[in-house]
Amino acid sequence: MQASVIVFPGSNCDRDVAVCIEAAMGKAPLMAWHGDSDLPKSDLIVLPGGFSYGDYLRCGSMAANSPIMREVVAQAEKGAAVLGICNGFQVLTECGLLPGVLMQNKGLNFVCRNTRLTVTNNKTAFTAQYEAGEEITVPVAHNEGNYFADDDTLKHLQDKDCIAFTYAEGDNPNGACLDIAGICDPSGRIVGMMPHPERRAEAALGGEDGKRMFSGIVEALP
Amino acid sequence: MKATIHITLKNGVLDPQGKAIENALGQLGFGGVDEVRQGKLIEVNLAESDPEKAEAALTDMCEKLLANTVIENYQIHLDGEA
Numbered sequence: 001m002q003a004s005v006i007v008f009p010g011s012n013c014d015r016d017v018a019v020c021i022e023a024a025m026g027k028a029p030l031m032a033w034h035g036d037s038d039l040p041k042s043d044l045i046v047l048p049g050g051f052s053y054g055d056y057l058r059c060g061s062m063a064a065n066s067p068i069m070r071e072v073v074a075q076a077e078k079g080a081a082v083l084g085i086c087n088g089f090q091v092l093t094e095c096g097l098l099p100g101v102l103m104q105n106k107g108l109n110f111v112c113r114n115t116r117l118t119v120t121n122n123k124t125a126f127t128a129q130y131e132a133g134e135e136i137t138v139p140v141a142h143n144e145g146n147y148f149a150d151d152d153t154l155k156h157l158q159d160k161d162c163i164a165f166t167y168a169e170g171d172n173p174n175g176a177c178l179d180i181a182g183i184c185d186p187s188g189r190i191v192g193m194m195p196h197p198e199r200r201a202e203a204a205l206g207g208e209d210g211k212r213m214f215s216g217i218v219e220a221l222p
Numbered sequence: 223m224k225a226t227i228h229i230t231l232k233n234g235v236l237d238p239q240g241k242a243i244e245n246a247l248g249q250l251g252f253g254g255v256d257e258v259r260q261g262k263l264i265e266v267n268l269a270e271s272d273p274e275k276a277e278a279a280l281t282d283m284c285e286k287l288l289a290n291t292v293i294e295n296y297q298i299h300l301d302g303e304a
Contacts, residue, residue: 057287057288058290061287061290065286065287093292094290099292100292101290101292101293103235103236103293104238104239105238106236106238107238108238108239108242146236148235148236148292148293149292150292175236
């Protein structure tokens, strides 16, 4: 199994994610730079959190048009599993692999705290080790995490079971439509989420609720 | 040829910054200010001199990068236009 972490100028969660992947699969992932136009065939591609290209223009918009992303989209279309965390989720919406957009938080503040999440769909490639409806605690740290899509898109997400995580009742930190914290494509192989599972993946970090995202995908892949 | 592109949020899309500006204007005593919306202004200088081709190129730029059409509208103004 080959895993790759994409590193953009301004990514700052790339090494945390790499540690989680290595712990789960026993081998360090490849770190791929944004300017590369080749990406070795990967079964798992992670777009990490951070502030790619300084969040210029719109969060994720410049990264979505970087050379490496053409490869990421091509491999995603051929079946690679893709996880976008925080800024990575913004990149996934900007490049069109997932629908909708992450807007500025409703309260206009950067929010950095633990959130309670409900695992809405445990049939994605990343969430099989959670119970359906299980409540977990994972931190968020973002200024633009307010998931927005038009009504038709939201209905499509609900109908196709494409909402992977929601903020638990009363714990929506950003005003996201339908309390959405993370979504997936209809196949469940492409997942984007604002909370940071890599920041709560070992006991020393305060909890292990995020760890099963990584062990789950390693178990799901060949 | 110079061009400016106005990018604004679509109607119905929440604009918390616009709301904050509106509240601040109210606190400064400016009455009767309603529905403040914040957008972006982008200026570009194009080598292209044919207005039609320039507009087509700018439209392509807006669709691919400058605007996110899920939430934003864009208006292109070529220099010399009213």
